[in-house]
Amino acid sequence: MKIAAIIAGLALLVPAAGKRADMDGVWILLGTNIEKPQLTPEGEKKRAAYDYQKDDPDFQCKPASVTRVMHTPSPPIEVRQHGDYVEVNYEFMDVRRRVPLKKGLAAKDAPYAAKKYPHLGKSVGQYDGETLVIETEGQKAGILDTLGSPGLYQSDQMRTVEKFIPDGNRMQVTVTHYDPVYFTQPFTVTYNYVKLPGGKIEKWDCKPEEATFERFAK
Amino acid sequence: MYRKIAAAAMIAGGLLFVSASALAHHSVAANFDGSKAMDVTGKVKEVSIRNPHSQITLEVPSPQGGTKEFYVEWSDKNALMRRSVPVNKIKVGDQVTINVSPSKRLPNLGYFRTATLPDGTVIRDCGFAAFRQGIANGKSGCEENAK
Numbered sequence: 499m500k501i502a503a504i505i506a507g508l509a510l511l512v513p514a515a516g517k518r519a520d521m522d523g524v525w526i527l528l529g530t531n532i533e534k535p536q537l538t539p540e541g542e543k544k545r546a547a548y549d550y551q552k553d554d555p556d557f558q559c560k561p562a563s564v565t566r567v568m569h570t571p572s573p574p575i576e577v578r579q580h581g582d583y584v585e586v587n588y589e590f591m592d593v594r595r596r597v598p599l600k601k602g603l604a605a606k607d608a609p610y611a612a613k614k615y616p617h618l619g620k621s622v623g624q625y626d627g628e629t630l631v632i633e634t635e636g637q638k639a640g641i642l643d644t645l646g647s648p649g650l651y652q653s654d655q656m657r658t659v660e661k662f663i664p665d666g667n668r669m670q671v672t673v674t675h676y677d678p679v680y681f682t683q684p685f686t687v688t689y690n691y692v693k694l695p696g697g698k699i700e701k702w703d704c705k706p707e708e709a710t711f712e713r714f715a716k
Numbered sequence: 717m718y719r720k721i722a723a724a725a726m727i728a729g730g731l732l733f734v735s736a737s738a739l740a741h742h743s744v745a746a747n748f749d750g751s752k753a754m755d756v757t758g759k760v761k762e763v764s765i766r767n768p769h770s771q772i773t774l775e776v777p778s779p780q781g782g783t784k785e786f787y788v789e790w791s792d793k794n795a796l797m798r799r800s801v802p803v804n805k806i807k808v809g810d811q812v813t814i815n816v817s818p819s820k821r822l823p824n825l826g827y828f829r830t831a832t833l834p835d836g837t838v839i840r841d842c843g844f845a846a847f848r849q850g851i852a853n854g855k856s857g858c859e860e861n862a863k
Contacts, residue, residue: 526848556768570768572795572844589794590768645743692852700794702767709768 518579518628521664524697526574528668531688532646541651541680548641548649555641559704561591562641563652564618564634564660565673568689569645575691576699577630577662577669584623584630591615592702597623597632605635605657619658630662642675646687653679667693748789748817748827756786756826757813765803767792772806772828774814788814790828791844799858801841810834 537545551557561567568575573589586595595611595618603622611621617638624631635657642652656677663670674686744750758776770790778784790796796803806812812833816826831839842850842858850857 526851528848528852571848572792572798692848694851700797702794704767708764708766708771 518625518630518664520666521577521630521662521669522579524574524576524694524699525669525691526694526697527568527571528690528692530569530571530646530690533686535647535650535685536681536683537650538678538680538682544651544680545649548651550644550648553641554644554648556644557709558706559591559709561588561593561615561618562644563637564593564595564658565675565687566641566643566645567591567593568671568673568687569643573702574694574697574699576697579630584632586632587699589699589702591704593618595621597621599623599625605633610636626661628664632660632662634658634660642680650685651680653677655679669693744789744827747820749820750817750827752818753815753829754818754826755813755815756788757811758783758786760806760808760810760812761785763803763806763808765790765793765796767794770796770803770828772814772831774812785824787825788816788828789825791841795844795847796841799842799844799847801858802839805833805837805839806831 535541555562556566567588567590570590575589576585576587578585578587582600583596583598586597587593588595593612593615596613597611598608598621600608600622601624605620605622608620608622610616610619611634612618617640619634619637621632621634623633637652637654637656637658639654640652642650642656652675656675656679658676659674661670661672661674663672669691671689671691672686673689674684675681676684756774756776758774760772761775762771762773764771764773770793772788772790774786774788775783776786791799810833812831814826814831815829817829819825819827828841830841833839847857
């Protein structure tokens with residue numbers, strides 16, 4: 499009886515299979531490193547024609563991409579690991595992703611990660627040592643970034659690989675974009691986070707009429 | 717006469733459009749001059765604490781007589797709450813002085829630095845950079861904001 503209780507107690511201390519205990523929590527952005535994008539002529543053309551007033555989905559309160567939703571510094575992100583899936587939640591634009599952890603499942607065959615925003619693609623995750631690796635395909639063609647590196651575009655052929663690398667109360671997230679239409683080389687953005695003790699993801703509740711600077715031009 | 721008025725209105729409208737269009741995107745650093753500060757004194761017409769940016773509207777005296785509106789842009793609601801900024805002390809109808817970083821392009825717009833209330837209370841906001849540095853240093857963020 500006592501042995502059973504001890505085993506049960508120990509079980510509570512051991513993370514679920516594959517789960518990395520120090521990754522769970524709410525994280526706030528410390529800094530970002532954006533590689534210089536190497537663009538195809540088509541990518542350069544699109545970037546030159548980018549007009550934030552017409553093209554920036556932020557003003558319609560739509561998250562442009564997973565990369566973009568991490569660029570706004572103040573809204574935190576949250577990671578919650580479960581047995582066979584991981585939640586990655588972003589306060590910015592109320593993005594909630596549920597990523598299955600299934601070896602052998604191709605991203606293209608995975609479900610859409612954010613039900614509310616299917617244009618963010620289909621994702622699947624797995625662990626590589628202490629690192630959580632999420633691969634995504636099936637993202638809709640459109641804007642990739644409007645803030646860190648405004649005017650970058652993505653095609654529907656883009657594949658992204660996100661790596662969540664925890665280190666105590668710090669975590670690094672790298673997002674590498676592979677897009678043969680707009681990039682000649684993989685394009686990586688690195689985000690450095692610190693854990694926000696007692697942090698909570700709040701509702702963003704963005705309204706288009708309150709999101710644009712045009713409201714001042716009256 | 718009507719043609720002159722219409723032309724003037726078109727020019728004014730065009731200038732306003734150009735001013736707004738010139739804003740590259742909505743980042744604070746791109747749109748406000750953080751190296752400058754100016755006081756704006758007026759009556760609080762509206763306080764809207766919201767995402768993605770909060771806004772305070774002041775009625776300030778116009779050189780032409782009467783009043784005009786001045787807009788104070790500020791952080792998102794969630795960040796202000798996390799930084800314990802006592803935003804509810806800024807009340808509609810109060811005469812306040814808000815110190816802002818001016819907009820790089822629009823004359824009636826600035827970014828919040830401090831607000832001095834009618835009783836002399838000064839509302840401060842340490843800002844996100846100081847907040848995250850506080851968290852990284854093991855503190856709770858911006859303790860001075862709540863004073």
